[in-house]
Amino acid sequence: MATTKFDPKLSEGALKKESGTHQPLTSRQLIDAYRIMFTSRRIDDREILLKRQQKVFFQISGAGHEAVGVAAAYALKPSYDWFFPYYRDRALLLGLGATPYEMLLGAVGAADDPSSGGRQMPSHWAHKRLNVFTQSSCTGTQALHAVGCAEAGRFFNSHPNAARKAEGDYRQFKDVQFRGDEIVYVSLGDGTTSEGEFWEALNTASNLRLPVLFCVQDNGYAISVPVEVQTAGANISRLVSSFPNFHFEEFDGTDPVLSYAAFKRAADYCRAGHGPAFVHAHVIRPYSHSLSDDERLYRPDSERESDAARDPVPRLQMFLLREGILDENGINRLEKEVEEQVQADADRALDAALPQADSIYTFVYSPDLDPTSAVFDQHPAYAAPEATSEGKRPAASQPKTMADLINATLRDEMRRDERVIIFGEDVADASREEYVKQKLVKGKGGVFKLTAGLQMEFGADRVFNSPLAEANIVGRAIGMAGRGLKPVVEIQFFDYIWPAMMQLREELSLVRWRSNNAFSSPLVVRVAIGGYLTGGAIYHSQCGESTFTHVPGLRVIFPSNALDAAGLLRTAIRCDDPVLFLEHKRLYRETFGRAPYPGPGYMIPFGKAKVVQAGTDLTVVTYGAVVPRALQAAQKLEREHQVSVELIDLRSLNPFDWERIADSVRKTSRVLIAYEDTLSWGYGAEIAARVADDLFHDLDAPVKRVAAADTFVGYQPILEDAILPQSSDLFRAMKELAQF
Ligand SMILES: Cc1ncc(C[n+]2csc(CCOP(=O)(O)OP(=O)(O)O)c2C)c(N)n1
Ligand SMILES: [Mg+2]
Numbered sequence: 001m002a003t004t005k006f007d008p009k010l011s012e013g014a015l016k017k018e019s020g021t022h023q024p025l026t027s028r029q030l031i032d033a034y035r036i037m038f039t040s041r042r043i044d045d046r047e048i049l050l051k052r053q054q055k056v057f058f059q060i061s062g063a064g065h066e067a068v069g070v071a072a073a074y075a076l077k078p079s080y081d082w083f084f085p086y087y088r089d090r091a092l093l094l095g096l097g098a099t100p101y102e103m104l105l106g107a108v109g110a111a112d113d114p115s116s117g118g119r120q121m122p123s124h125w126a127h128k129r130l131n132v133f134t135q136s137s138c139t140g141t142q143a144l145h146a147v148g149c150a151e152a153g154r155f156f157n158s159h160p161n162a163a164r165k166a167e168g169d170y171r172q173f174k175d176v177q178f179r180g181d182e183i184v185y186v187s188l189g190d191g192t193t194s195e196g197e198f199w200e201a202l203n204t205a206s207n208l209r210l211p212v213l214f215c216v217q218d219n220g221y222a223i224s225v226p227v228e229v230q231t232a233g234a235n236i237s238r239l240v241s242s243f244p245n246f247h248f249e250e251f252d253g254t255d256p257v258l259s260y261a262a263f264k265r266a267a268d269y270c271r272a273g274h275g276p277a278f279v280h281a282h283v284i285r286p287y288s289h290s291l292s293d294d295e296r297l298y299r300p301d302s303e304r305e306s307d308a309a310r311d312p313v314p315r316l317q318m319f320l321l322r323e324g325i326l327d328e329n330g331i332n333r334l335e336k337e338v339e340e341q342v343q344a345d346a347d348r349a350l351d352a353a354l355p356q357a358d359s360i361y362t363f364v365y366s367p368d369l370d371p372t373s374a375v376f377d378q379h380p381a382y383a384a385p386e387a388t389s390e391g392k393r394p395a396a397s398q399p400k401t402m403a404d405l406i407n408a409t410l411r412d413e414m415r416r417d418e419r420v421i422i423f424g425e426d427v428a429d430a431s432r433e434e435y436v437k438q439k440l441v442k443g444k445g446g447v448f449k450l451t452a453g454l455q456m457e458f459g460a461d462r463v464f465n466s467p468l469a470e471a472n473i474v475g476r477a478i479g480m481a482g483r484g485l486k487p488v489v490e491i492q493f494f495d496y497i498w499p500a501m502m503q504l505r506e507e508l509s510l511v512r513w514r515s516n517n518a519f520s521s522p523l524v525v526r527v528a529i530g531g532y533l534t535g536g537a538i539y540h541s542q543c544g545e546s547t548f549t550h551v552p553g554l555r556v557i558f559p560s561n562a563l564d565a566a567g568l569l570r571t572a573i574r575c576d577d578p579v580l581f582l583e584h585k586r587l588y589r590e591t592f593g594r595a596p597y598p599g600p601g602y603m604i605p606f607g608k609a610k611v612v613q614a615g616t617d618l619t620v621v622t623y624g625a626v627v628p629r630a631l632q633a634a635q636k637l638e639r640e641h642q643v644s645v646e647l648i649d650l651r652s653l654n655p656f657d658w659e660r661i662a663d664s665v666r667k668t669s670r671v672l673i674a675y676e677d678t679l680s681w682g683y684g685a686e687i688a689a690r691v692a693d694d695l696f697h698d699l700d701a702p703v704k705r706v707a708a709a710d711t712f713v714g715y716q717p718i719l720e721d722a723i724l725p726q727s728s729d730l731f732r733a734m735k736e737l738a739q740f
Helices: 027-052 066-075 090-096 100-108 141-158 196-207 236-240 256-271 301-308 312-322 328-350 402-416 433-437 454-458 470-483 498-508 545-549 562-574 626-641 658-668 683-698 717-723 727-739
Strands: 082-084 184-189 212-218 247-252 277-282 420-424 463-465 486-491 524-529 555-557 579-584 610-613 618-622 645-649 652-654 671-678 704-708
Touching (some): 027 066, 027 090, 027 256, 027 312, 066 312, 082 141, 100 328, 141 212, 141 470, 196 212, 236 247, 247 256, 256 277, 402 454, 402 562, 420 470, 433 454, 470 486, 470 498, 545 555, 545 652, 545 683, 555 562, 610 626, 618 658, 626 671, 626 727, 645 658, 658 683, 671 727, 683 704, 704 727
Parallel strands (some): 082 184, 212 277, 420 486, 555 579, 618 645, 618 671
Antiparallel strands (some): 555 652
16 A cells, blocks of 8 residues: 655654754743643543543543644634634643633533533533634534634624624624634544545635634544555545645644644634645554553554654653753642642542533523514514405515515525525525626526525625535534524435535534533524425435434424415524424425515414314324325315314424314314325324323324325336325325224
């Protein structure tokens, strides 16, 4: 295998040279660097001890990475720049101003742990005051958050009014701060460079010349997998070297002087607005991957010994002695002070208050703004759409399609709130804006044209195309929303949401809970969903909403008609929680459910179902494109068999309107749950279970479901019709249930 491994013997490190070569760090800074690095190592050692005593429950160390952390902290500004670190960044955090006590609170899982209040593993840093954004355990996701964060900084800088607070929506609870020349630091290990999100982040940072400083801390291993297996040619610097607009650095990251000089050059480049930087630091990992790993199983002693010779902590100690910056007494005094402090902080942390068991639901959603509340219950602003004497409606009250009203709602919300920005695949009118401006082309505005005209009205920095990469869309949006923007992003087809699944399931839904409310990323993901298209086939027809209603922290909305789409989308945009807004493609331009535009204030609270028609004999609970099909079946049943069906359109799937369902079932004693997704393990299973649990004694018949066959939507219409629930299927099931 052809490889270009980094050879530490070739390193030009200042620590290897003779005296007087430690510029640009002063003696004072070098002593402080040693204090931070030694403190970092001692906290790791203390945590390892506590883990062995079963007083903490997990340990992952920053050992071997300390010099890089200190260098980054020296080159960057806490509470000014933004930080998306990873678990080896203990020394960075200490260098920025986090305290050993705070870290040990994290280790014991104390209520006051500033990272997560005892919700995340130790070393999963977050620090609101220092601008350290919450991180997960997922390798690589943070790279896209960093990109979004940098985009937000740039946006607020060019739209300073957008940063102003406003009453009555999520902005009331989101402080926005930005600087003209801030840098966004993001770090990751060598193994993590194999993740697609890393490359997606480099691509966008490069293309947009964003001030993101990528720091790869290359310890040669990802748990037991060596770098030459992860990375073609074993050197990530070589692979990324052709990205345009980047400043590149590669160096021995066990040397703080060399590391600082490299970080300084990289930071200067970013801060001057030239673009991103890629800092590749070769480090060591002396303490195995974590306390759950024993590297002796896959690394021979010889390899571990040669690493140990580069250990940054003893190396800097030797350097300070050799250079006469500290004598032996000075070193001993410093180390003793650190030891005593870490010991005292550990004792104090062990006595700290622990989180309460009854706090488990706190911060799953915003504590400040409840989207089910009356704040979001706002009536249409137009007069009732009555016909005029000539039998014609005034233009404003002409019934419009769901597509029209979604477009109009987006437009009005963008006018109202400058923080609303839209991006996704093909959502812009034209990325080559001059074509539209010169009237050479009309512009696209989305494959379903839902965002048509928005770029032309609001500009290319508020409505723009993303790369064809769904994780890129959601990941960047999370970083932006974390800073206070309100991204309303589009996933072109539900069938292609899966590359973003990690960002949706592990990041978006969790930002608030895992940071104990220090951070939040309320944003809207609009998704075109569903079948009944004739020709949509497997990959343009999928439903799958229950995969997302299963995720705490996400709101899931699925309107069936134009008016509901407008009212619920406005709530989604103004609320303080992340929302998955599912738009049925078949309903976009359907005659069913058209409505005049209800005005720029119309809102429907989440969690409130709509009774499409009242009835007494049987309850049908459904949503989305099954609503018109169920209505047709219910009307036929009434005509032909005098069965009175109460039809409930849930429209909000999480939260959902249990009260409305329960009231109806108590009245009718019969319930059918109908949905377009595949039958088994679907959304209806949860409703059926709840009915069985809570309403068993009210039932006169078994709970029934009608849904898609447990297979895939076929292209040939004969197949599609057989697979998706049809009005005739609904009619049959309703009739059987009524007759039971
Ligand atoms: C997406 C994902 N896959 C797998 C893991 C499990 N895991 C945690 S750390 C790690 C290795 C990371 O190696 P590297 O990026 O080199 O960082 P290092 O720990 O060496 O500093 C793995 C596989 C994870 N946390 N996230
Ligand atoms: Mg590694």
